[in-house]
Amino acid sequence: MRQVGIVGIGTTSFGNLSAYKLQEILAWSACEAMEDAGVKKGGIDQVIVGNMSAGLFNHQVGVESAMVSILHLEPAMAERVSNGPASGSSAVKLAYTTIASGLADVVLVTGGEQMRKLSGWEATDVVAAMTHPDAEYPYGVTLPALAGMFTRAYMAKYGLTGDQLAHLAVKAHGNAIHNRWAHTQTRADHAALTSSPDAPVINPMVAEPLRFSEVCPVSDGSASLILCALEVADRFKRPPIVIKGIGSATDTHCVHNRANLLELSAVRLAAERALKMAKLGVGDIDIAQLHDAFLILELVLAEEVGFFERGKAIEAVLRGETKPDGRLPINTDGGLKGRGHPVGGTGVSQIYELVKQLRREAEPERQVKKDAKVGMAVNFGGFGNNVVCTVVAKQ
Amino acid sequence: MSSAQLWRNNSPVQPIDHSVYASQCPECGAIHYPWVLLCKQCGARRYPEDDTELFWRKKGYKSWIKVPLEGPCRLVTWTKLWNLSIGFDQQTLDLAIVEFDNGVKATGQLFVDRPKAGMNLVARPGVIRRYPTHDEWGLHFVSA
Amino acid sequence: MQPGMEMEMKLRPPAMELPPYPPKFITLADGSKLVIRPITREEIPTILETIVPLIQVERDFYDIVAARFYSEMLGILRYRVKDGFCLVGTIDGEIASICNSRLINPKQGMSYHTMTIDRGLRCGAQMFAAKMEYHIEILGQEEVFIVAESPIGFRRWMIEYELEYRPEIWHELGGPPTYVLTRELYFKAKDRLVTGTRPVPPELLKTADKLILPREYPQLPGWKR
Numbered sequence: 001m002r003q004v005g006i007v008g009i010g011t012t013s014f015g016n017l018s019a020y021k022l023q024e025i026l027a028w029s030a031c032e033a034m035e036d037a038g039v040k041k042g043g044i045d046q047v048i049v050g051n052m053s054a055g056l057f058n059h060q061v062g063v064e065s066a067m068v069s070i071l072h073l074e075p076a077m078a079e080r081v082s083n084g085p086a087s088g089s090s091a092v093k094l095a096y097t098t099i100a101s102g103l104a105d106v107v108l109v110t111g112g113e114q115m116r117k118l119s120g121w122e123a124t125d126v127v128a129a130m131t132h133p134d135a136e137y138p139y140g141v142t143l144p145a146l147a148g149m150f151t152r153a154y155m156a157k158y159g160l161t162g163d164q165l166a167h168l169a170v171k172a173h174g175n176a177i178h179n180r181w182a183h184t185q186t187r188a189d190h191a192a193l194t195s196s197p198d199a200p201v202i203n204p205m206v207a208e209p210l211r212f213s214e215v216c217p218v219s220d221g222s223a224s225l226i227l228c229a230l231e232v233a234d235r236f237k238r239p240p241i242v243i244k245g246i247g248s249a250t251d252t253h254c255v256h257n258r259a260n261l262l263e264l265s266a267v268r269l270a271a272e273r274a275l276k277m278a279k280l281g282v283g284d285i286d287i288a289q290l291h292d293a294f295l296i297l298e299l300v301l302a303e304e305v306g307f308f309e310r311g312k313a314i315e316a317v318l319r320g321e322t323k324p325d326g327r328l329p330i331n332t333d334g335g336l337k338g339r340g341h342p343v344g345g346t347g348v349s350q351i352y353e354l355v356k357q358l359r360r361e362a363e364p365e366r367q368v369k370k371d372a373k374v375g376m377a378v379n380f381g382g383f384g385n386n387v388v389c390t391v392v393a394k395q
Numbered sequence: 396m397s398s399a400q401l402w403r404n405n406s407p408v409q410p411i412d413h414s415v416y417a418s419q420c421p422e423c424g425a426i427h428y429p430w431v432l433l434c435k436q437c438g439a440r441r442y443p444e445d446d447t448e449l450f451w452r453k454k455g456y457k458s459w460i461k462v463p464l465e466g467p468c469r470l471v472t473w474t475k476l477w478n479l480s481i482g483f484d485q486q487t488l489d490l491a492i493v494e495f496d497n498g499v500k501a502t503g504q505l506f507v508d509r510p511k512a513g514m515n516l517v518a519r520p521g522v523i524r525r526y527p528t529h530d531e532w533g534l535h536f537v538s539a
Numbered sequence: 540m541q542p543g544m545e546m547e548m549k550l551r552p553p554a555m556e557l558p559p560y561p562p563k564f565i566t567l568a569d570g571s572k573l574v575i576r577p578i579t580r581e582e583i584p585t586i587l588e589t590i591v592p593l594i595q596v597e598r599d600f601y602d603i604v605a606a607r608f609y610s611e612m613l614g615i616l617r618y619r620v621k622d623g624f625c626l627v628g629t630i631d632g633e634i635a636s637i638c639n640s641r642l643i644n645p646k647q648g649m650s651y652h653t654m655t656i657d658r659g660l661r662c663g664a665q666m667f668a669a670k671m672e673y674h675i676e677i678l679g680q681e682e683v684f685i686v687a688e689s690p691i692g693f694r695r696w697m698i699e700y701e702l703e704y705r706p707e708i709w710h711e712l713g714g715p716p717t718y719v720l721t722r723e724l725y726f727k728a729k730d731r732l733v734t735g736t737r738p739v740p741p742e743l744l745k746t747a748d749k750l751i752l753p754r755e756y757p758q759l760p761g762w763k764r
Contacts, residue, residue: 144475186568
């Protein structure tokens with residue numbers, strides 16, 4: 001297999017981009033990435049778009065072809081990859097295999113979603129449609145509902161409190177305000193979220209015990225990468241960041257069918273597989289991007305991957321270990337909570353951020369202090385039923 | 396249930412069965428909910444309890460044994476959902492995961508004043524969603 | 540009397556004396572303080588200026604809400620709306636959200652609009668709550684008629700307050716079916732949806748003395764005043 005590197009990155013702002021067309025949103029970040037890499041017209045062999053559900057969100061199918069045309073990339077090959085909220089990382093995985101197998105040398109990967117054409121109500125329903133169509137969805141189960149049930153069980157077992165989760169919100173917002181592309185551009189104040197007399201009203205319940213401040217926003221946006229075979233990387237102006245390992249795994253569709261509700265085995269397996277492929281251990285990871293669609297997932301994913309013992313991640317967070325200047329910076333761009341979560345775009349934007357950090361090009365306030373060499377992204381599909389983990393490193 | 400299924404499965408004078416069933420493997424006894432095509436334990440191929448499609452019968456596969464999901468169960472976890480999907484006009488919805496004595500777990504709607512993990516509940520069929528044209532039935536969990 | 544004033548006095552709606560809305564403040568998620576207070580007649584032009592840029596924003600029906608809000612405020616300014624009022628919410632003096640309404644009679648209110656220069660801090664929900672607080676608690680009204688022009692409005696008001704569906708009532712905003720907030724529903728929702736501290740400390744209230752027009756509108760990317 002050939003080795004694969006990332007030589008270009010691009011993103012759009014995340015937030016409400018409902019005034020635009022989906023293919024425009026996708027193409028903007030693609031343009032940025034092509035410019036970053038210095039790709040000339042005709043230099044792209046394959047386009048892969050990670051997108052969860054343009055059909056339901058935008059009543060549009062064939063967005064990959066639409067995007068090729070808006071960028072004049074014909075006659076490049078083009079496909080769309082859909083794997084729920086892990087569509088972005090799955091698109092990167094397919095791009096990797098396309099290059100590694102020799103089918104293409106240069107691949108443009110774009111992940112994006114436009115969710116805000118619909119009301120929040122309808123968007124919640126579209127996302128809920130990934131739950132089991134007989135045993136979950138008809139009951140009114142949504143992703144926040146699953147997260148709420150999970151959080152309650154986790155709190156009961158490990159004693160985590162809403163007060164502690166609010167510190168994660170403060171960190172996420174604190175990173176996001178230094179990320180010009182992030183959806184959230186306001187600080188989060190711990191006292192305002194927890195102890196102020198107004199807190200119960202300004203920070204209402206969403207899915208008990210989950211509060212508004214513990215759930216990511218609904219965003220539009222896209223991010224793009226240019227991937228190439230390492231042997232042709234000198235065609236481009238940026239030194240490559242190498243994809244060292246990719247692993248993915250699935251778990252039961254129905255959350256209730258898991259032997260242990262609190263174990264997200266697909267996360268653990270995906271990370272193990274990615275690390276094995278990279279020939280690295282969990283201790284080699286310098287920075288991580290973890291899928292915090294709900295703040296608690298930042299903790300649970302960190303524990304499943306093996307960064308911290310079960311139930312102990314919050315202590316590391318409270319000690320500041322996961323801040324940009326900490327021992328293991330996590331979600332330096334604000335994460336899904338701060339940066340936003342256009343479902344199909346998230347996986348690609350996680351890797352965008354890792355590349356930015358490894359290149360040391362992030363805004364100074366959130367650039368990691370340590371000399372980071374290896375980064376890991378965990379992209380979480382469904383409620384943990386299809387998870388993709390990617391390990392990237394400086395050459 | 397579609398009207399076609401209704402006519403296939405029930406004579407018009409019989410009441411409609413709103414029960415929810417788990418599927419038990421006639422060979423090894425493993426129970427699944429919701430139903431699946433291959434047994435998780437012995438790998439045998441099965442067809443759904445009520446499916447009368449000739450496609451399955453011709454192949455000669457056995458049906459699952461229907462195990463009603465009802466009666467005593469224990470509350471594993473729950474949530475009160477405040478942001479409901481479109482299609483639900485009420486303000487909140489209580490959802491829960493329960494475990495039955497036979498080890499089967501299921502998700503359903505909860506109707507209990509003060510839920511507590513581990514408490515005993517009773518599962519019974521009830522309307523879980525009202526569509527403009529019909530009601531959808533499923534599992535309600537109520538106090539034991 | 541000036542020429543024309545006699546006719547003007549015939550056209551003007553008779554006004555009731557309304558007890559003033561006592562200002563309050565709410566600590567928002569980012570720690571900033573939203574000061575909510577009534578506006579004076581003299582401040583209506585500032586409110587109009589706040590609204591104008593949103594009149595062409597189609598998304599979330601801002602265009603309809605803005606155009607109607609503008610005309611309602613003009614109606615209050617030029618004495619063509621009876622017993623109207625407007626509350627403003629400011630953060631560091633800058634207008635963050637506005638809402639308006641009017642009284643039909645001492646018992647019934649006619650809710651008009653709530654509009655937020657949205658910063659992701661849920662100011663709109665607080666302003667709507669303040670408006671209902673004014674109608675029910677301070678003006679002592681029995682019920683308020685409400686319609687929603689956008690899905691987000693429907694979600695916020697109709698669902699969160701569990702409003703009573705009374706489509707037979709004719710609302711001044713026309714078309715959309717009327718829902719009603721009764722005293723009973725208000726007090727049922729109050730703990731969950733209405734908050735704020737009174738009195739506002741003088742130095743904080745002072746920040747809201749002179750209204751600052753919004754410098755940017757998230758609804759209008761790139762637009763700056």
